[in-house]
Amino acid sequence: MKEKISAIKGTKDILPKEARKWQRVEAIARRVFELYGYREIRTPIFEATELFEKGTGQTSDIVIKEMYTFHDKAGRSLTLRPEYTPSVVRSIIEHRLYLMPEPLRFYYVGPMFRYDKPQKGRYRQFDQGDIEVFGEMDPAVDAEIVEMANFLLKKLSVTGVEILVNSVGCSACRPTYLKELRVGAEKARDSLCPDCQRKIKTNPLRIFDCKVESCREIAKGFPKITKYLCTECEEHFHKFCTYLEFYKLPFKLEPHLVRGIDYYTKTTFEFVSKKLGAQDAILGGGRYDDMMKEFGGPDICGIGFAIGMGRLISVVPSKKRKEGFLYLAYLGEEAKKTGMELVQLLRSKGLECLIEFKERSLKNQMSRANKLGATWVLIVGEDEVREGKYQLKNMATGVQKEATREEILEMIQEGP
Ligand SMILES: [Zn+2]
Numbered sequence: 001m002k003e004k005i006s007a008i009k010g011t012k013d014i015l016p017k018e019a020r021k022w023q024r025v026e027a028i029a030r031r032v033f034e035l036y037g038y039r040e041i042r043t044p045i046f047e048a049t050e051l052f053e054k055g056t057g058q059t060s061d062i063v064i065k066e067m068y069t070f071h072d073k074a075g076r077s078l079t080l081r082p083e084y085t086p087s088v089v090r091s092i093i094e095h096r097l098y099l100m101p102e103p104l105r106f107y108y109v110g111p112m113f114r115y116d117k118p119q120k121g122r123y124r125q126f127d128q129g130d131i132e133v134f135g136e137m138d139p140a141v142d143a144e145i146v147e148m149a150n151f152l153l154k155k156l157s158v159t160g161v162e163i164l165v166n167s168v169g170c171s172a173c174r175p176t177y178l179k180e181l182r183v184g185a186e187k188a189r190d191s192l193c194p195d196c197q198r199k200i201k202t203n204p205l206r207i208f209d210c211k212v213e214s215c216r217e218i219a220k221g222f223p224k225i226t227k228y229l230c231t232e233c234e235e236h237f238h239k240f241c242t243y244l245e246f247y248k249l250p251f252k253l254e255p256h257l258v259r260g261i262d263y264y265t266k267t268t269f270e271f272v273s274k275k276l277g278a279q280d281a282i283l284g285g286g287r288y289d290d291m292m293k294e295f296g297g298p299d300i301c302g303i304g305f306a307i308g309m310g311r312l313i314s315v316v317p318s319k320k321r322k323e324g325f326l327y328l329a330y331l332g333e334e335a336k337k338t339g340m341e342l343v344q345l346l347r348s349k350g351l352e353c354l355i356e357f358k359e360r361s362l363k364n365q366m367s368r369a370n371k372l373g374a375t376w377v378l379i380v381g382e383d384e385v386r387e388g389k390y391q392l393k394n395m396a397t398g399v400q401k402e403a404t405r406e407e408i409l410e411m412i413q414e415g416p
């Protein structure tokens with residue numbers, strides 16, 4: 001026996017049955033983003049490693065532990081993108097998209113990569129839906145993207161979702177807060193996990209992202225950023241909340257919501273599902289007003305969110321498909337050819353048809369059609385070929401009728 005090759009640890013196949021749901025969810029997401037004036041931007045899956053080091057921040061967990069980095073044959077250090085925003089920012093600067101009349105509103109749906117410890121529900125290759133807006137400082141845009149996310153979830157019939165919001169301040173007000181946070185964390189040092197102990201010095205905000213339950217409990221007592229916001233950040237946050245109320249969106253202030261990435265400024269938010277538990281947001285995002293500048297681009301603010309597509313799909317209720325599907329059963333060579341021609345005609349009219357080229361009895365073919373969930377079975381035998389009349393069976397009602405080609409077309413157009 002030859003040795004079998006399996007999928008790489010931390011990756012998974014999305015099999016056809018599941019892929020249908022993915023297609024539906026992705027199509028609805030794309031449609032919703034387009035409705036709000038976003039356009040798709042496709043960037044490469046791998047980029048120079050520096051891009052993500054710079055963008056995601058040297059002290060982010062993503063950079064320290066989780067980047068999928070490798071050397072290519074020329075010895076360059078490349079990284080499979082762990083997130084989308086740095087690539088978009090690079091692309092905007094590279095193509096000077098900010099000089100174009102089109103709004104800087106982009107979306108993308110595709111795979112990201114993180115070399116995380118594989119565990120249930122977490123993969124090294126995972127899909128994200130991302131949206132980004134650049135050059136709009138008004139907190140109304142912060143509220144609009146939250147409203148858009150909410151609209152998308154509504155379209156997908158996702159219920160039981162809570163919206164959490166916070167502000168993480170800016171380069172003017174955050175340092176004072178970080179100082180206070182360090183003092184608070186230092187007092188609790190001995191009770192924190194080794195990872196969090198290290199974060200006290202490098203980036204105390206990251207303590208709030210720790211998955212260890214005892215750390216989460218302790219962190220609840222740490223100083224809250226809300227009290228340290230400068231006037232500008234406070235006003236921005238207040239207006240953001242006012243616009244959310246204007247949209248009649250219920251939300252909860254979560255002063256420790258910092259998100260796992262260094263570049264956020266001002267607004268941060270998350271959508272959490274009661275079905276998934278508080279640690280697993282379906283969607284999260286925030287502002288990154290300094291990012292473009294730090295990448296050597298113009299001083300243009302930005303905001304966006306990322307959806308974990310796998311998590312989203314796990315909370316989207318499944319739907320029965322509405323479109324019909326016809327299974328063609330035949331007996332004998334002549335009937336097969338007639339069948340081949342009939343499905344060609346029906347497919348050209350937009351009906352999904354399946355004819356299988358494997359010798360089977362009629363009974364066997366009928367039971368396959370049943371198993372596959374066919375809406376109709378069209379039976380072609382030698383008599384039928386001779387007379388130009390076929391047996392069309394409606395699988396829902398069980399009614400079988402003799403019909404000509406024209407009658408078949410008519411019946412099918414009427415629907416199941
Ligand atoms: Zn500030």
Ligand SMILES: [Zn+2]
Nearest residue numbers: 193196210215
């Ligand atoms: Zn910890």
